[in-house]
Amino acid sequence: MTFLEEIIDGVNGTSAGPVEARDRDGPIVEVSDVSVSLGSVQALEDVSVDVQRGEFMGVIGPNGAGKTTLLRTISGVIDPTSGSVLVNGQDVTALPSRESSRLVAVVPQETNLAFDFDVREIVEMGRTPYQKRVRLQGETDSEIVDQALERTQIADLADRDIGEVSGGERQRVLLARALAQDTPVLLLDEPTASLDINHQIRTLELVKSLVEAGKTVMAPIHDLNLAAHYCDRLLLLSEGRRTALGPPSSVLTEAHLESAFGTDAVVTNNPVTGSVYVMALPEGARECTGPRIHVIGGGGSGARLLYLLAASGYDVTTGALNEGDADIETARMLGVDRITVEPYAPIDEAAAERVKNRVAEAAVTVVADLAIGNGNLPNLEAATHADELVLIEDRPFEERNYAGVRGRELYEQLRAAGTVVESRNVLDAVETATADEESAGR
Amino acid sequence: MGLRTRTLTWSGLLAVVLFSVVTASAGIGPVTIAPVDVLKVLLNQVAVPSSITLSSTAAVSVGSVSVPLPQLGYTALFAYQVPETVSTIVWTVRMPRILLGALVGFALAVAGSVMQGFFRNPMADPSIIGVSTGAAVGAVAAIVLPIPVGLRVAAFITGLVAAFGVYLIATENGRTPVATLLLAGVAVQTFLGAIISFMLTMGGQSLEQAVYWLMGHLHNATWDEVGFAALFVPVLFVVLAWYSRDLNVLLLGEEDAATLGIEVERTKRVLLGVSSLITAAAVAVSGVIGFVGLIVPHMMRLVVGPDHRILLPTSALAGATFLVLTDTVARTWAGEIPVGIVTAALGAPFFLFLLRRREVHAL
Numbered sequence: 064m065t066f067l068e069e070i071i072d073g074v075n076g077t078s079a080g081p082v083e084a085r086d087r088d089g090p091i092v093e094v095s096d097v098s099v100s101l102g103s104v105q106a107l108e109d110v111s112v113d114v115q116r117g118e119f120m121g122v123i124g125p126n127g128a129g130k131t132t133l134l135r136t137i138s139g140v141i142d143p144t145s146g147s148v149l150v151n152g153q154d155v156t157a158l159p160s161r162e163s164s165r166l167v168a169v170v171p172q173e174t175n176l177a178f179d180f181d182v183r184e185i186v187e188m189g190r191t192p193y194q195k196r197v198r199l200q201g202e203t204d205s206e207i208v209d210q211a212l213e214r215t216q217i218a219d220l221a222d223r224d225i226g227e228v229s230g231g232e233r234q235r236v237l238l239a240r241a242l243a244q245d246t247p248v249l250l251l252d253e254p255t256a257s258l259d260i261n262h263q264i265r266t267l268e269l270v271k272s273l274v275e276a277g278k279t280v281m282a283p284i285h286d287l288n289l290a291a292h293y294c295d296r297l298l299l300l301s302e303g304r305r306t307a308l309g310p311p312s313s314v315l316t317e318a319h320l321e322s323a324f325g326t327d328a329v330v331t332n333n334p335v336t337g338s339v340y341v342m343a344l345p346e347g348a349r350e351c352t353g354p355r356i357h358v359i360g361g362g363g364s365g366a367r368l369l370y371l372l373a374a375s376g377y378d379v380t381t382g383a384l385n386e387g388d389a390d391i392e393t394a395r396m397l398g399v400d401r402i403t404v405e406p407y408a409p410i411d412e413a414a415a416e417r418v419k420n421r422v423a424e425a426a427v428t429v430v431a432d433l434a435i436g437n438g439n440l441p442n443l444e445a446a447t448h449a450d451e452l453v454l455i456e457d458r459p460f461e462e463r464n465y466a467g468v469r470g471r472e473l474y475e476q477l478r479a480a481g482t483v484v485e486s487r488n489v490l491d492a493v494e495t496a497t498a499d500e501e502s503a504g505r
Numbered sequence: 506m507g508l509r510t511r512t513l514t515w516s517g518l519l520a521v522v523l524f525s526v527v528t529a530s531a532g533i534g535p536v537t538i539a540p541v542d543v544l545k546v547l548l549n550q551v552a553v554p555s556s557i558t559l560s561s562t563a564a565v566s567v568g569s570v571s572v573p574l575p576q577l578g579y580t581a582l583f584a585y586q587v588p589e590t591v592s593t594i595v596w597t598v599r600m601p602r603i604l605l606g607a608l609v610g611f612a613l614a615v616a617g618s619v620m621q622g623f624f625r626n627p628m629a630d631p632s633i634i635g636v637s638t639g640a641a642v643g644a645v646a647a648i649v650l651p652i653p654v655g656l657r658v659a660a661f662i663t664g665l666v667a668a669f670g671v672y673l674i675a676t677e678n679g680r681t682p683v684a685t686l687l688l689a690g691v692a693v694q695t696f697l698g699a700i701i702s703f704m705l706t707m708g709g710q711s712l713e714q715a716v717y718w719l720m721g722h723l724h725n726a727t728w729d730e731v732g733f734a735a736l737f738v739p740v741l742f743v744v745l746a747w748y749s750r751d752l753n754v755l756l757l758g759e760e761d762a763a764t765l766g767i768e769v770e771r772t773k774r775v776l777l778g779v780s781s782l783i784t785a786a787a788v789a790v791s792g793v794i795g796f797v798g799l800i801v802p803h804m805m806r807l808v809v810g811p812d813h814r815i816l817l818p819t820s821a822l823a824g825a826t827f828l829v830l831t832d833t834v835a836r837t838w839a840g841e842i843p844v845g846i847v848t849a850a851l852g853a854p855f856f857l858f859l860l861r862r863r864e865v866h867a868l
């Protein structure tokens with residue numbers, strides 16, 4: 064195109080209405096075998112994914128997996144080296160920007176907002192793909208802008224300078240701008256990044272309501288649990304490839320997460336919401352290379368301890384504990400070796416013998432700030448065989464002794480043999496104790 | 506107040522200020538003329554077409570046939586009595602220079618606003634991609650070297666060639682990253698600066714004339730030069746104003762703009778091309794006048810805000826006013842000094858004042 068033609072072409076902006084989302088059947092976004100190279104880096108490799116109308120699809124994966132690249136490809140900002148991206152049946156890479164901007168709106172993660180446009184002016188820019196050059200904006204435009212401001216609850220900020228609003232509000236402004244674009248498809252790049260938990264939830268609730276109102280949303284989401292809770296389906300990317308696609312429960316498996324993120328994670332059900340719950344484990348938590356530590360806890364008193372010690376790389380064991388005990392859940396999630404007995408049952412002799420063995424094998428035995436009754440008294444008896452003993456006392460023993468004189472006698476015995484610390488000093492105490500054990504061993 | 510109303514109000518206000526400054530400036534000089542007399546001279550020049558005649562003196566020859574062209578006859582609307590000397594001073598001596606100053610200031614301020622928005626950089630000015638330095642090469646060559654090309658044409662062409670060269674250097678696979686463009690502009694300007702310096706060392710007797718041109722000046726302006734500038738400036742301004750909404754969206758960043766319906770690379774080409782043309786037209790007639798294109802847009806941004814739909818027309822009018830004012834100082838204070846010295850000497854401290862007082866940190 065010659066320079067003059069470009070100028071003339073720019074003048075003849077066509078003006079059409081918003082794209083009807085339901086004017087054809089089938090998926091609204093069809094990504095087929097898309098590969099993208101950015102410079103010498105292969106950012107996406109043969110990725111295919113169909114997004115259905117009215118679906119909220121989350122994109123998860125480690126940093127550099129290609130999540131943002133996929134979004135930029137769907138919005139038509141970058142062209143794939145091979146494969147095709149159809150939105151509403153149209154090839155976005157071939158469409159003029161004006162047309163594709165009526166199909167797909169993007170809420171960027173970061174945008175250059177270091178100037179004095181006010182909030183309303185920024186949102187009005189969402190109407191750009193519909194506006195003719197000469198005419199200033201019409202009534203429909205300002206109506207849609209008003210609605211977008213309402214919907215994102217920033218109407219009261221309309222006259223404020225964009226530089227004066229907070230991070231969470233700024234993101235709402237960008238979302239309002241995308242809504243003003245009146246597109247069937249909305250792409251949000253990490254909508255919860257750099258927001259506090261309150262704003263993360265508010266943002267996702269808002270997105271959810273938009274999906275319920277008929278929008279199709281695709282969004283990379285960093286927090287796997289929020290993704291699991293809010294998204295209809297998840298796409299897991301890893302090193303530019305599609306690793307998994309489907310409902311959260313089928314995508315968020317320990318095997319998938321291990322292969323994609325290269326880290327240990329535990330997947331359970333969230334007891335509150337019922338959706339899949341992912342808990343990432345600290346690096347090397349299961350490798351258990353450190354000295355053996357046996358933890359005697361129960362009723363939740365050992366949970367934090369188990370987590371801390373496992374995270375610090377110790378080879379942790381625990382027990383005996385009743386099935387269903389809060390500490391058992393933690394131990395299971397952390398992959399900690401454990402001795403269990405039936406729910407509410409007292410510790411029988413066989414279990415007591417095993418505990419004794421674990422205590423003997425351990426370099427250090429840690430007794431949590433637990434309640435003692437006749438049922439778990441054998442745990443304390445076993446602890447007397449420990450080489451090194453650390454007792455955690457946040458409350459006086461009397462307050463948690465339900466085993467009478469026998470309990471007190473045993474505990475006094477342990478106290479005399481071990482180190483007593485508050486729970487916040489436990490790691491130091493365990494470290495000293497393991498050092499003592501090592502030097503004694505030599 | 507809606508944007509349209511605000512734009513019209515501010516533009517109207519600034520147009521009135523510009524007209525007043527032009528009128529006052531035409532009365533200032535070795536011979537002081539009352540504004541009323543200036544107005545009379547100006548009004549006497551107002552004429553409307555009143556007749557069409559087929560003239561045989563102006564004709565186009567097609568083969569052996571001579572086709573006469575229609576010629577308009579004009580009738581002056583006013584006939585105030587003004588002494589001949591006053592009329593000559595105002596219309597023949599001072600007006601060309603004042604109008605040329607207004608056109609150049611208008612052009613530089615518009616180009617500066619566009620470049621600052623385009624580069625999202627508050628230090629950008631019209632010469633950022635090498636137009637002015639390129640024009641200077643042509644101008645100095647025309648002065649120093651024995652080449653049979655007019656100074657104005659040489660400057661205009663080399664200015665555009667330099668800008669286009671910078672654009673080509675910075676473009677890869679149809680994309681022109683702004684940062685690359687900026688750096689390429691700096692490098693090319695440095696290189697061209699070396700060529701200019703080299704030519705100046707060989708300047709000999711014409712050195713003074715070359716240096717004078719480089720400083721930026723409006724003196725000895727002719728109606729020819731006014732015509733040359735008037736041919737380009739208004740049309741190019743309209744094109745840039747046409748793209749003012751695109752410029753707003755570009756401020757959000759190129760990637761955002763692309764998802765908001767802007768053909769980013771094409772828009773960048775148009776904006777670069779047109780603002781280079783308008784700058785080249787200004788520099789060709791006046792030399793390198795600094796600071797107008799840098800500070801006037803900043804001043805107006807503080808007053809009317811960052812929206813280019815209001816910023817472009819108001820900056821243009823303010824730039825015209827600013828250059829007419831500074832050139833009035835340049836030609837009356839201490840005899841005759843290049844106006845580029847005055848704009849820089851007044852502009853720089855004023856800019857520093859703004860920087861401290863009103864936070865000109867961002868666009």
